[in-house]
Amino acid sequence: MAKAYDVVVIGSGPGGYVCAVKAAQLGLTVAVIEKRTTFGGTCLNIGCIPSKALLHASEVFAEAGHKFDALGVEIAAPKLNLEKMMAHKDATVKSNVDGVQFLFKKNKIDTFNGTGKVIGAGKAAVTGEDGKETEIEAKNIVIATGSDVAGIPGVDVAFDETVIVSSTGAIALPKVPEHLVVVGGGVIGLELGSVWARLGAKVTVVEFLDTILGGMDGEVAKQFQRMLAKQGMTFKLGAKVTGVAKDKKGAKVIFEPVKGGAAETLEADVVLVATGRKPYTEGLGLEKAGVVLDERGRVEINSHFQTSIPGIYALGDVVRGPMLAHKAEDEGVALAEILAGQAGHVNYDVIPGVVYTSPEVASVGKTEEELKKAGVAYKVGKFPFSANGRARAMLATDGFAKVLADAESDRVLGVHIVGFGAGELIHEAAVLMEFGGSSEDLGRTCHAHPTMSETVKEAALATFGKPIHI
Numbered sequence: 001m002a003k004a005y006d007v008v009v010i011g012s013g014p015g016g017y018v019c020a021v022k023a024a025q026l027g028l029t030v031a032v033i034e035k036r037t038t039f040g041g042t043c044l045n046i047g048c049i050p051s052k053a054l055l056h057a058s059e060v061f062a063e064a065g066h067k068f069d070a071l072g073v074e075i076a077a078p079k080l081n082l083e084k085m086m087a088h089k090d091a092t093v094k095s096n097v098d099g100v101q102f103l104f105k106k107n108k109i110d111t112f113n114g115t116g117k118v119i120g121a122g123k124a125a126v127t128g129e130d131g132k133e134t135e136i137e138a139k140n141i142v143i144a145t146g147s148d149v150a151g152i153p154g155v156d157v158a159f160d161e162t163v164i165v166s167s168t169g170a171i172a173l174p175k176v177p178e179h180l181v182v183v184g185g186g187v188i189g190l191e192l193g194s195v196w197a198r199l200g201a202k203v204t205v206v207e208f209l210d211t212i213l214g215g216m217d218g219e220v221a222k223q224f225q226r227m228l229a230k231q232g233m234t235f236k237l238g239a240k241v242t243g244v245a246k247d248k249k250g251a252k253v254i255f256e257p258v259k260g261g262a263a264e265t266l267e268a269d270v271v272l273v274a275t276g277r278k279p280y281t282e283g284l285g286l287e288k289a290g291v292v293l294d295e296r297g298r299v300e301i302n303s304h305f306q307t308s309i310p311g312i313y314a315l316g317d318v319v320r321g322p323m324l325a326h327k328a329e330d331e332g333v334a335l336a337e338i339l340a341g342q343a344g345h346v347n348y349d350v351i352p353g354v355v356y357t358s359p360e361v362a363s364v365g366k367t368e369e370e371l372k373k374a375g376v377a378y379k380v381g382k383f384p385f386s387a388n389g390r391a392r393a394m395l396a397t398d399g400f401a402k403v404l405a406d407a408e409s410d411r412v413l414g415v416h417i418v419g420f421g422a423g424e425l426i427h428e429a430a431v432l433m434e435f436g437g438s439s440e441d442l443g444r445t446c447h448a449h450p451t452m453s454e455t456v457k458e459a460a461l462a463t464f465g466k467p468i469h470i
């Protein structure tokens with residue numbers, strides 16, 4: 001039996017490691033159980049971080065080929081060294097996962113390498129590679145096991161991570177596919193689809209809904225689809241994939257129109273299946289321990305992250321809410337504070353969402369569709385990047401910012417941006433919304449000139465008056 005801890009966290013992704021670090025900072029004794037040999041979970045090892053390395057590198061490659069010339073930078077056509085690009089991705093992952101290890105050491109957090117399991121209140125266990133099980137006593141157990149690839153409901157998908165790949169294989173392809181078929185026009189499909197499109201693949205996205213990025217602001221999604229189409233990506237919308245199978249040349253993707261009609265087949269040399277993720281609860285011993293799951297297989301928690309068993313908590317992708325690293329991180333901080341006797345809280349109404357494509361898409365708060373459905377009277381202010389001086393200087397004039405404010409109180413209810421740097425710009429809206437700010441507060445806040453941020457300011461101005469530059 002190992003020593004008794006105040007907190008043992010199962011899983012070291014953004015939810016788990018942040019919870020562990022914050023708990024240690026607040027004076028609690030902490031241990032983390034991780035089955036991978038490196039820390040950081042899906043996000044750092046095979047998700048957010050490596051994909052961003054490839055997104056950036058492929059964007060630079062595409063810009064060197066298409067944009068430099070217009071800026072007066074004449075170079076020979078860029079040559080792709082995929083091996084080197086992948087090495088950059090691997091080095092990025094290494095520095096990040098090593099960073100988490102450093103944080104654990106710095107905060108005197110003990111680590112156990114192996115598969116964690118809940119035995120009951122006050123007791124967890126870890127099974128190492130040698131099959132040996134060690135019990136760990138802890139006043140509080142935190143389940144932060146994240147999520148796994150969901151596959152396509154009702155379709156047998158045999159992932160080999162070479163020809164039929166999930167995001168894991170799609171960030172490690174040894175060569176640029178000639179034709180990449182992406183099943184699912186959500187965040188993963190569009191981010192990784194655009195990586196390979198920029199590197200020269202023909203990319204076809206097959207999406208069940210009649211829009212990409214379902215759930216995002218409809219106007220933003222539509223304009224964004226046009227931009228991606230201009231970059232060479234092809235879309236089959238309202239198309240339900242019913243079969244994915246390997247064949248001699250590569251793979252076949254069979255889909256049928258949702259509204260009825262004949263099935264079609266696409267030939268691909270690589271198929272990326274990006275149709276969502278599911279909470280990861282396998283092998284955790286939850287049923288035996290009496291931890292209740294909800295109807296979607298997520299660990300059920302109350303507003304204090306406590307499961308059906310006192311002393312056992314859960315957070316991140318394994319519980320309700322958006323599967324986003326930053327949502328998990330904030331839950332990690334809040335739970336650590338609660339365990340340390342403080343008042344931890346997450347404001348789920350102000351969680352930004354970013355799609356790291358080129359240009360980026362970002363949003364926070366309600367979409368127009370949501371406001372309409374809820375019967376909320378609202379005002380809309382929009383401003384295009386094409387009327388922004390900095391955007392013109394940078395040849396980044398595609399896109400717009402949109403501010404939605406309550407018709408009566410003027411409180412900002414949602415901000416949606418598609419355009420250069422949207423993923424950074426969105427945070428001034430998030431801060432404003434955390435403080436219950438109005439569109440007039442945003443529009444009257446002095447913004448440095450010339451910056452892309454002025455598009456957000458002018459969109460805010462447009463909700464209650466006239467923007468200056470259109």
Ligand code: NAI
Nearest residue numbers: 184185186187188189207208240241274275276277323354
């Ligand atoms: P997603 O839920 O974003 O998109 C999946 C898409 O697949 C949906 O549009 C759905 O309609 C479609 N689909 C489902 N079944 C289909 C079928 N049979 N045929 C055709 N289309 C079908 O899931 P995704 O992209 O796999 O991402 C998983 C999770 O990871 C999401 O929760 C996402 O938010 C998160 N993530 C977030 C990132 C970010 O914030 N930048 C980056 C990557 C992932």
